[in-house]
Amino acid sequence: MKLILTHEVTGLGAPGDVVEVKDGYGRNFLLPRNLATPWTKGGEKQVESIRKARRAREIASLEEAQQVKQSLEARTVRLQARAGQGGRLFGAITPADVAAAVNAAGGPSIDKRKVEIAQPIRATGSYKVDVRLHADVSAKVTVEVSPSAV
Structure with missing residues (x-):
């Protein structure tokens, strides 16, 4: 086909x-x-x-992608989600959640389809998430998930 x-x-x-x-x-x-x-x-x-x-x-040049990569890897993105006993989340953190958190943290605008989460994020803690910026450039973003106060 x-x-x-x-x-x-x-x-x-x-x-x-x-x-x-x-x-x-x-x-x-x-x-x-x-x-x-x-x-x-x-x-x-x-x-x-x-x-x-x-x-x-898409990001036009390789140099621009390298700059965006450095700015993304320098910052830690913090997310809050509802969690039960033992830090287990009610649901999971999605690529859209990560993209929105990066934008809210003052980072560059990222398309949710460029965010790749290797294993589903279903508990509180610190995780590494890949963001494809260019064909040759991929950034590792640190995402810290904490329980919300609700």
């Missing part, structure tokens, strides 16, 4: 890429989540507009 990616999919490609995937993966995962659209000759025209939008959103 030939598809045009509309969002970044780890291990597959970036928005605007035309990819060939197995029918089940495309029909059951990519298309229902709006991560891709079916490839058509008319859809080829969409590819250029998707790529333009991607270039406008």
